[in-house]
Amino acid sequence: MTDDDYYFGIDVGTASVRAGLFSPGGRMVARAVHPITVHDLSGSRAEQSSEEIWQAVAASVREAHANAGNPPVAGIAFDATCSLVLRDRADAPLDLGGGRDIILWYDHRAREEAAACTATGHDLLQTVGGVMSPEMQSPKLMWVKRHRPDLWSRLGGAYDLSEWLAHRATGQGARSLNPLVAKWGWLARAGGLQPDFLEAVGLEDMAARAGIGADIVPPGVAIGGLDEAAARDLGLAPDTPVAAGLVDAFAGALAMLGGLAPEAQGRTAALVAGTSSCIMTLTSEPWRARGVWGPYADAILPGLFVNDGGQSATGALLDDVLGRSPGLSHDEAQRLVAEGLARDGAAFGAEIDILPDVNGNRTPFADPDLGAVVSGLTLDRSRAGTARLYWRSAVGIALGLRQILAHLRQAGQPVEVLNVTGGHARSPLLMQLLADATGCTLNTARDVDGVLLGAAIAAAAPGRGLAEAAREMQPDWQVYRPDPAMRDQLARDYAVFERMQDHRSVIRALKR
Incomplete structure (x- = not known):
């Protein structure tokens, strides 16, 4: 790493792709945004196209890079919604209909399947607040197997969106630990996927169908370099390092909490406020509460536990x-x-x-x-x-x-401060309302998109470690205090x- 190195954080949200180019100190020097299509369908279904998303990624990266004067790029990483990407055995889109191969994160078609997961009573439910959500990947894949056996028989790979983007960029098969822990029922300290749970819900073949093998890496670890095709698409040099990324809210939490001193744990939470809102804690000891996802061991930083409570639509x-x-x-x-x-x-x-x-x-x-x-x-x-x-x-x-x-305080988390990122953080009106309603002090990152910053921290991590990159790339804060x-x-x-x-x-x- 040198002072001339720059890092791309690429954030794929629900309705747009954002690419941000960052200095080694965390200053955002350029940003570009391109829309993507959301197909809301009957039956609580929502779908997208991975190919359209990749095109928007390429356009965003090229625009931001050009706006910054095309400086050298030392690394990139992706964060994204926890949407499910389906590919066939030739690694082509597995068509759900209309050329769409993504089941969006907020798609609730798998409510019955989620209830079946909950009915197992398996111990892994203790990491999802006691109740399986239809927003998790196991119920979604159960739905595909039950209702679209024609697709299940052709399934050659299933990815969280951030994982698929890294795969598309490198051609490599490594999977990021973060989405597997957060959305796939992977217990990092108990052997990974739980075969008895998968057998109980009829997904004993999920790992093989999804392409989940032994190559699992923590966020911020390099998984490969840009292959020739991806480098052409993005307008960057071949072999530019690509680091394992994160689910978007976890990238925001990395930027908002990753540089804090240990004594702030529990007292400070991250609020990632956009299409949905997530309230996330990063603690050295595990804790649980109904309706709060986690504790997720090592999902962001090694040795720490992530918990995630939230609102599905804000x-x-x-x-x-x-x-x-x-x-x-x-x-x-x-x-x-x-x-x-x-x-x-x-x-x-x-x-x-x-x-x-x-x-x-x-x-x-x-x-x-x-x-x-x-x-x-x-x-x-x-x-x-x-x-x-x-x-x-x-x-x-x-x-x-x-x-x-x-609810978090009843579970023993004495939250007094919220470090906020996401679209709402750009609104002084909404931030003051949240401070007034909660009684918390709110900090928002000045002049930077915190979720993009989290992805850029992951991109910079191979040269210095994820925790060190988070400390060195901390934003400046705008403070909002409750109005009595x-x-x-x-x-x-x-x-x-x-x-x-x-x-x-x-x-x-x-x-x-």
Whole structure:
């Protein structure tokens, strides 16, 4: 590593690819974004195309590299959503339909399969909050085997998206420990995949079909260099080192927590707030709570345990609200909200209350079948009316986060500080709301996308180690502190929030 070396972090989110070029000290010198298509289908299904994603990766890397003046690149790494990529025996896309070979992370088609996993009572359920989520890879693969045996018979490889991107870039078969631990039921300190669990759910052939062998490497370890074809696509030099990457939220947690001193463990959590939101801790001792994924041993840094509580749809809910007023952007909606708050104070939108569980509830209830509840909705689809609904949706999201933090504290995690990254972190309005609702101090990374930074830290790790790279590439922080003037109003909102949850439970019971 020299001062002239640069590192690419490449983040594949739900709807776009972002490529960021970073200096050895963690300064982002260029960034490019390209959209990708999301196909939302009936039956709680959502799919994408890996080939389209690779093209967007190539375009993003080329643009960012050119914007920085095409400096030498010493390494790259990928992070991505925990979407499932399916390939056939010739390593071509295994077509689910319409040329799509990816089951998206938030796809819930495998609810019955997830319930069957939970019904096994296997010990590995203790690492997923006691309940298997349909967002994990085992239920998704069960669904393929049960409902698309024509595809299962041709399956030659199944990857978490970040793994597939590294495979596409290098042609190598090494798998990253991070997604295997986080999404595949791999117990890092208990032999890896659990054969008795897989046999119990009819997936005894999963490892062979998915191509999971003995070559498993921790994040930040080089798995190979860019092959000739990938180098041409990306506009980089052949043999540029590619490091094992991470699931996107874990990359954010690496950037937000990886450089902290040990005494901050438990007191500081990472909040990765985007399409969904994840609240993540990195601790030296394992802990468990219902609805909290983990403890995941060694999933980010060796010797440490990761836990992940969260909300399945946050930015996705705000996106949906904007659809009531076509053409209204997040920035414009937030400007209208700020004007309304300045004019009306706490009365702005106060007639609306929302439980934001549009894609189920991960934490604390671990129930993928829960839905959102809205009180006070009208037919006002004007820009001003949409801004009121937008604000109260954001309040509902913030109150959900408050509830999750209370749940973590009951489990012994005294969280007082949130280091925040993701799309929401760019909004001072949303960050102040989260500080006010939770009572936590919030730190956001200045002038850098924290998830991209996490991928860049992994890219820089082969030369200096992942923990050292995380310490040396720490961002500068923008600090938000709770406003005491908002405490009473948000306490009343939270009391309504909990009462609405009680009412929802009563209604569900009456309908059974």
